[in-house]
Amino acid sequence: MAKDELEKDPQTIRRLFDDISPTYDVLNHTLSMSIDVGWRKRTLKKLGVRDDETILDIASGTGDMALLANSLHGCRVIGVDLSGNMLKVATEKCSKKGDFYTAIEGDALHMPFDDGSFEKAMVAFGIRNMPDMAVFLKEANRVLRPGGKLAILEFSVPEYPVIRQLYLAYLTKILPFVGGLQSGNRGAYQYLSDSINRFPSPTSMEALYREQGFVVETSVPLTMGISHLYVLRRPS
Ligand SMILES: C[S@@+](CC[C@H](N)C(=O)[O-])C[C@H]1O[C@@H](n2cnc3c(N)ncnc32)[C@H](O)[C@@H]1O
Numbered sequence: 001m002a003k004d005e006l007e008k009d010p011q012t013i014r015r016l017f018d019d020i021s022p023t024y025d026v027l028n029h030t031l032s033m034s035i036d037v038g039w040r041k042r043t044l045k046k047l048g049v050r051d052d053e054t055i056l057d058i059a060s061g062t063g064d065m066a067l068l069a070n071s072l073h074g075c076r077v078i079g080v081d082l083s084g085n086m087l088k089v090a091t092e093k094c095s096k097k098g099d100f101y102t103a104i105e106g107d108a109l110h111m112p113f114d115d116g117s118f119e120k121a122m123v124a125f126g127i128r129n130m131p132d133m134a135v136f137l138k139e140a141n142r143v144l145r146p147g148g149k150l151a152i153l154e155f156s157v158p159e160y161p162v163i164r165q166l167y168l169a170y171l172t173k174i175l176p177f178v179g180g181l182q183s184g185n186r187g188a189y190q191y192l193s194d195s196i197n198r199f200p201s202p203t204s205m206e207a208l209y210r211e212q213g214f215v216v217e218t219s220v221p222l223t224m225g226i227s228h229l230y231v232l233r234r235p236s
Contacts, residue, residue, distance in 0.1 A: 008129060008130070008131040009131060010082055010107055010131070013082055013083075013129055014082040014083050014084075016185075016187075016188050016191060017061070017081075017082065017083035017085070017086050018083050018084065018085040018086070019085075019183075019185050019188060020183050020185055020188045020189075021062065021083065021085035021086045021088070021089055022085075022089075023182055023183040024061070024062055024086065024089070025062050025064075025089070026182070027178075027179055027182050027183060028064075030178075030182075031175060031178065031179065035223055036064075036227075037068075038222075039153055039222050039223070039227050039229065040064060040065055040068050040124060040153065041068065041072065042222070042229060043065070043122060043124065043151045043153045043229055044065075044068060044069050044072060044073060044122075044151075046151060046218055046229065046231050047120055047122060047149055047151040047231060048120070048149070049069055049072075049073040049075050049120060050073065050075065051073055051074030051075055052075075053075050053076070053119055053120060054075065054076040054077070054078060054118070055069060055075050055076075055077055055078075055118065055119075055120040055121065055122065056077075056078050056080070056113075056117075056118045056120070056121035056122070056143065057069070057077050057078065057079040057080070057121075057122055057123075057124075058080055058108045058111075058121055058122065058123040058126060058140065059080070059081055059082075059108055059123050059124070059125070059126025059127075059129065060077075060079025060080060060081045060086075060087065060090055060103065061081060061083075061086045061090065061124075061125075061126070062086055062089040062090050062093065063079060063087075063089070063090025063091070063093050063094050063101065063103075064124070065077075065122055065124045066079050066090065066094055066100075066101050067093060067094055067097065069122075070094070070097060070098070070100045070101070071097065075100070076100045076101075076102075077094075077100060077101050077102070078101075078102045078104060079101060079102070079103050079104065080104045080105075080106050080108060080111055081103070081104075081105065081106075082105070082106070082107055082108075083105075084105050087103040087104075087105060088103075090103055091103050108123070108126070108130060108136055108139065108140075109130065109131070109132065109135050109136050109139055110139065111139055111143055113143045114143075115142055115143065116142075116143070116144065116145040116146070116148075117143050117145075118143055118144055118145065118148060119144075119145055119147075119148045119149070120148060120149050120150075120151075121140060121143065121144060121148070121149070121150045121151075122150070122151040122152070122153070123140075123150070123151075123152050123153070124153040124154075125153065125154060125155065126154075127152055127154055128154055128155070128195045128196065128199045129195065133208060134208065134211070134212060137208065137209065137212035137214070138212060141212060141213055141214065141234055144234045145234070146234055146235065146236045147233065147234065147235075147236040148233070148234050149217070149231055149232065149233050149234075150214070150231070150232045150233075150234075151229065151230070151231050151232075152229070152230040152231075152232065153227065153228075153229050153230075154199065154227065154228055154230075155196040155199065155226065155227050155228075156196075156199060156201070156202060156221070156225055156226065156227060156228040157171075157196070157197065157199075157225070157226075158221075158224050158225035158226055159225055160224065160225070163224050163225070167226055168197070171193050171196055171197055172193055172197065175189055175192065175193045176189045176190045176192075176193050179192065202219055202221070202228050202230075205219075205228075205230065206219055206230070209230065209232050213234070213235070214232035214233065214234060214235075215232065215233045215234075215235055216230065216231075216232055217231045217232065217233050218230060218231035
């Protein structure tokens with residue numbers, strides 16, 4: 001399947017995440033061996049989250065970024081996601097820790113916020129699902145204030161040959177198999193695997209961010225390049 005043949009229309013993506021929402025957290029932490037927790041903390045630190053602000057969590061899913069942002073930095077969080085079922089899990093988890101999370105069901109390509117509503121936004125493991133990343137970046141730019149920041153955390157494929165081969169074996173064989181077995185939805189995990197495998201390189205992503213008017217403040221590979229953190233700034 002070619003890169004642009006991956007089915008990314010909103011209905012399909014919503015259904016996919018609605019279906020896997022009950023098993024998403026357990027599988028996510030098992031398959032990533034919880035390495036993602038360190039990546040998430042680093043993302044929040046680089047974004048420079050403060051306790052007096054409300055930050056936007058785009059593609060909020062089951063709310064792991066929101067929970068961590070509140071527990072580490074005390075901020076309030078607005079989470080946007082296509083999948084009502086993922087947001088239901090997020091709301092249940094967050095409400096156990098207090099009243100800091102607002103869930104909004106919606107498309108990241110058309111967010112229900114005025115221009116310049118947020119100082120800080122983040123998207124963790126969500127941008128690769130967007131049907132048109134340029135449109136998404138325009139929209140993220142719009143809802144940020146001038147000088148505001150967007151952190152993007154996303155999987156990537158390592159460049160170092162031996163690590164790359166091992167990682168690709170994991171991604172294309174183990175992930176769809178184990179994910180499929182546990183969730184009963186092999187197609188969903190095949191999609192997750194394909195979408196990671198086909199995601200553009202950091203160099204291409206940086207070029208796209210600049211084309212969309214962002215300044216790339218941080219671009220750093222994490223854990224031998226299996227993930228990548230970008231922090232972008234909307235110029236003042
Ligand atoms: C892999 S999950 C990541 C969830 C969460 N951010 C995390 O770190 O675990 C991707 C999420 O992106 C959401 N998503 C995909 N496309 C979207 C879009 N166009 N607008 C809003 N949410 C979207 C999915 O519904 C799903 O909850």
